[in-house]
Amino acid sequence: MILRFAFLSILFCMMNLNVCCVFVSAASVQEFFPFLGEVISEKVNIRAGQSVNFEMLCFVNNGDKLVVIERDYSWYKVMLPESADNFISTKYVELIEPDFGEIVGDQVNIRSKSDTASSIIGQLVRGDKVMILSEGEGFYKIYPHKKSYGWIADKYIKFKSRDISSYKRNLSDEKERELLLKKQEEERIAEELKSIVTIVGTVKTQENVELDSLVFMLIADDSSVYYIKGFNEVLGDFVNKKVRVQGKVDKNAEAIVSHPIVNALKFQLEL
Template sequence: MTLPAKLSPQRVLQALKNKFLFLFRIKISTGLRMNIKKWFSVVALIFALTSNANAFEFPFPGKITSNDINLRAGPSTNYESLDKLQKETKVKILTQRYDWYKIALPKTTSCFINVKFLKRTHAKKGTITGNRVNLRAKPSENASIIGKINTGYIVTVIKAHPEWYEITGVDNVAFGWLHKKFVKRCAPDPEVIVAPLNTEENTIKVAAKEEIKPEPMAQGKIRAMGIFFRRKGSHKLVIDGKLKYYLKGDRKSLNRFIGYDVNIFGKVVDGKNQKIPLIEVERIEIIK
C-alpha cells in the first residue's frame, strides 16, 4: 500500500477543522441533540490550534546553511536546478509545500524569456512587451515555468541564446524552491517599530540608531496566542515561564519575534481589574 505524502501540522489541523465543521453541519441539518457547551469548547480548541500552527507567518527571512545547495524550479529533486546557493546566502521564504520552501528568486539567479517578448533598450537592459509572459528555468518551451511577467517591466539581460534571453532582476515575479533542511529562519531586525493598528499602512520601520529610547515596559519571550475571546490581542509575553501580558499590535510584526527574548515598548490599554494586562506594542527590541 502506498502511504500518503508527509503532511505538515498546518495541513493536518486544517483537515481536522474542516471535518469538524462538516459533522457540525450534519448535526444541525438532521436536528440531532447537541451539548452546546461541549461543542463550543471543541470548536475553540481546533481553531486555536490551527492559529498557533501558522504562528510563523510567511513571508520570513532565511539563510542557507551549506554550500552548493540546489535552488530548484519546483518542490522536488525532479525539477531543474536554477542555481547553486552558498552558505549564509539570504533568501526570502514565501510559503511551504511539504518539506520545501518557496522563495523569491535571488537577484543573481537568472531565468529565460522568449525573445519575442523582450525589447532591448540597452546593451544590458530590456523591457517586457507582453502580459503574463512565462519565465522559464531553461531556454526551452518544455522547461518549467517559474514565474510570469507583465509589459513594461525592466530586466537585466545576461546573455542571448537562440530564441531566448537569459535575464535577471525578476525577484518579485519569479520563484524557486529549496529543501527546508538547508535553510534556517533568520532573526528579524534587532529593533523595529510596530505600525499602529489604526494606520492604513501596517509597515515596519527600523528605528534610528541615535534615537533616545525610553525604558522598556517589560522583558520576556513572545508566544503566539491563538484565538482570543473577549480580547483584542493576538500574542502573549511570557516571563520566567509564566504568562504576564497579552500583546496587541500589527500581527505580522509581532509574528516575526515569536520565540525571541525581547524588550517591549508600549502602553497598557487594558489593565484595570484584569488579571493579565494588555499592552499595545509600539516597539520591539531583541535582547542579545
C-alpha cells in the first residue's frame, strides 16, 4: 500500500512537471511582429498564399533578410524582396516623373503579373507612390512596393532582430523624399520670386539727411513713392530719368520710414 502510494505520488509529480515544461516551452516561442528574419536555406520559394499550391512569386537564398509581418500556422507573411515582380494597372497611376507615379484610385491591386487573372499580392490607396521600371500593355512593372506581400514556410526563417529599420529596400520611399525636397525648394524659389517686384518710375534724390543711406527715390507712374537701396554709385546719372527697377520690397522698413524701400537687384533706362 505504501509502495503504491509512493508510486502514484511520483507519477503525479512527473505529470505536473511535464505540464510546466509544456507551458514554459509555449511561452518561449511567443512571437512579436514585425521582425527581421534571415533565410536559412537555398532557393526557398516565396508564394502568393499559405500553401505550396499557390503561385511562386520569387525565391530567396541563405542569408537573405526579410521583414516578417505575421504568422498563419506554419507560414510567415513577408514583405516582398527586390527580386519579386510587381505590376499595377496604368489607369490608376498619374505620372509625376517618367519613372515615378502617384496612385489615383482606391484599393488598387498590385499583381504578380501584367494580367488581371494573376495573384493579388497587395493593395495601394490614393496618394501612394510607385517607382516605375517599365511599361507593358495596360500595366506598369513597378519596383516591389512595401505594401506587397508573399508567404514563406516558417522552417526556412530564423529570427534576426526586432529592429526592422535596418532593412533598406524601398526605392520609391527614397524617390518620394527626393521629390519632396525638390518640391520644397521649388516652392521656396517661387515664394522668393513672388516678392520681387518691377517698378517703372522717375529717379529723384531725397532730401531727408537722416536717411543718408537712402540717397534716391523712385516716383512710380502711379505716383507711389519708393526709396531705392543699392546702385547709389550709378543712379546719380539717372536723376529725373525714367527707369525700370526690379527688386524686393522691404515691408518691415515701412515702420521706420515714410515710404517702402526697394532693395534693387536690377535696373535699366526706359526709352
